[in-house]
Amino acid sequence: MQVLSKLPVMTDPNLLVGLETGDDAAVYKLSEDIGLVFTVDFFPPVVDDPFSFGQIAASNALSDVYAMGARPLFALNIVGFPAELPKDILGEILKGGYSKAQEAKCLIAGGHTIDDKEPKYGMAVLGIVKPGEEVTKSGSKPGDKLILTKPLGTGIITTAAKQGQCSPELISSTIELMATLNSNASKCMVEIGVNAATDVTGFGLIGHLCSMMKESGTSATIQLSSVPAIEGVWKHISDGMIPGGSRRNAESSYQRVDWTNINLEQQLFLCDAQTSGGLLISVDKEKSDTLINDLHNNGCEHSVIIGEVKNHTDHLIKVVP
Ligand code: CO
Ligand code: CO
Numbered sequence: 445m446q447v448l449s450k451l452p453v454m455t456d457p458n459l460l461v462g463l464e465t466g467d468d469a470a471v472y473k474l475s476e477d478i479g480l481v482f483t484v485d486f487f488p489p490v491v492d493d494p495f496s497f498g499q500i501a502a503s504n505a506l507s508d509v510y511a512m513g514a515r516p517l518f519a520l521n522i523v524g525f526p527a528e529l530p531k532d533i534l535g536e537i538l539k540g541g542y543s544k545a546q547e548a549k550c551l552i553a554g555g556h557t558i559d560d561k562e563p564k565y566g567m568a569v570l571g572i573v574k575p576g577e578e579v580t581k582s583g584s585k586p587g588d589k590l591i592l593t594k595p596l597g598t599g600i601i602t603t604a605a606k607q608g609q610c611s612p613e614l615i616s617s618t619i620e621l622m623a624t625l626n627s628n629a630s631k632c633m634v635e636i637g638v639n640a641a642t643d644v645t646g647f648g649l650i651g652h653l654c655s656m657m658k659e660s661g662t663s664a665t666i667q668l669s670s671v672p673a674i675e676g677v678w679k680h681i682s683d684g685m686i687p688g689g690s691r692r693n694a695e696s697s698y699q700r701v702d703w704t705n706i707n708l709e710q711q712l713f714l715c716d717a718q719t720s721g722g723l724l725i726s727v728d729k730e731k732s733d734t735l736i737n738d739l740h741n742n743g744c745e746h747s748v749i750i751g752e753v754k755n756h757t758d759h760l761i762k763v764v765p
Contacts, residue, residue: 461512461580465659468508468642469571471578479575483508486522486566490602490719491619494533498540499623501565504645504720506548509571510630511643511723513579516548516571521555524564537565548625579633584640584660588753589732593629593744594722596649596713597677598622604685614676621674622720628742629723636735639728644721648693650714650761652724654700657753657760660726665762666751668710681709689717702762714763722746726753 448463455462460479461471469483485505489497502519509516521541525534534557545552550569601618604610610618626643633641640660644652649671657664693715697703703711722744727735732749739747 460575461578465580465582466655467580468511469514471512471573471575473575477574479573479578481509481512481514481571481573481578482568484522484566484568486564488562488564490622491605491615493619494536495540496619496623498537498565499544500619500720502541502544502567503623503625505567505569506544506550507626507643507720509569510626511579511641512571512573513577513630513634513641514571514573516550516569518551518553519545519567519569521552522566522568523555523557524560524562525557526561526563527559529563533563537563541565541567544623544625548627579638579641580659581640581642581656582659584656584662584726584753586662586753586755587729588639588726589729589749590653590664590666590751590753591725591727591732591735591739591747592644592649592672592722592750593626593725593739593747594621594624594644595672595674595746596716596718596721597674598719598721599687599690599717600677600680600685601674602719603687604680604683607685609680609683609685618674626723629739629744629747632735632738632742632744633723633725633727636727636731636738638725638735640726642724644718644724646689646717648690648715648717649724650697650701651693654697654760656724656726661756663754663757663760663762664751665754665764666714668706668714668763668765670748670750671714672746672748673713677713678709681712686712687717690715693717700760702759705765706763
């Protein structure tokens with residue numbers, strides 16, 4: 445992002461959402477009824493199994509379209525793959541991606557592969573939304589409830605798995621969680637109407653919430669005890685299974701977050717870098733219980749209220765035990 449700030453800003457009245465707000469996807473108004481929603485995401489394997497990796501990478505790429513309250517139309521694969529690795533592995537990665545695209549009713553219309561030292565996979569995804577109905581990070585209002593739709597800890601669990609410290613059951617339930625599309629969560633929030641949303645990925649819950657609060661001109665209080673955790677996360681945190689990205693997220697949070705009474709392990713949990721995490725939704729207090737019910741009835745059973753939005757204060761976030 446710092447590199448981007450040195451480039452000239454390109455503007456166009458039809459570019460409804462661009463670089464400035466750091467939203468999940470760009471939105472371009474094609475007509476009064478059609479807004480194009482465009483995003484790209486790819487990364488190296490987070491799990492050993494190639495099919496699962498493909499599913500996770502595709503779900504993660506589609507997630508930015510869902511976070512904007514949009515519907516994916518079609519996608520292009522982006523692949524880096526070492527020439528010396530068996531092509532079957534690449535086949536499995538792509539099959540995983542196709543399975544999720546199919547579930548999302550999103551076509552895969554092509555793609556591009558390059559020779560690379562380390563495999564990488566992801567997608568550029570094009571979606572649509574009615575202009576003006578896109579859900580951004582900047583609409584959060586004091587009094588709103590904050591809802592999170594997936595438990596935290598995928599960074600910690602995948603780090604522990606790489607060190608051989610995880611049970612196969614925990615690995616497979618975490619894979620299933622990361623491979624779960626945010627489509628139903630998105631549908632529920634669009635139906636009821638919400639003020640702001642984003643998906644929780646590499647900057648962790650705290651990083652993505654900070655950016656939502658900054659863009660909205662508000663602050664938030666988060667209750668640690670209400671934030672859902674993947675089973676076994678706390679044990680792996682105390683064993684030191686902390687990814688570098690999560691540590692960096694915590695280090696960069698001190699200016700913006702009031703961590704009084706929250707210990708370092710708890711900070712690392714809330715800052716854990718997520719892969720294909722859930723949606724973070726800011727919704728009117730009056731609608732929050734109904735939305736939680738809708739989410740639970742539509743396969744997002746982990747969804748809970750984790751805090752609320754306040755008037756802007758010195759800190760963007762205050763965490764209470
Ligand atoms: Co995102
Ligand atoms: Co993204």
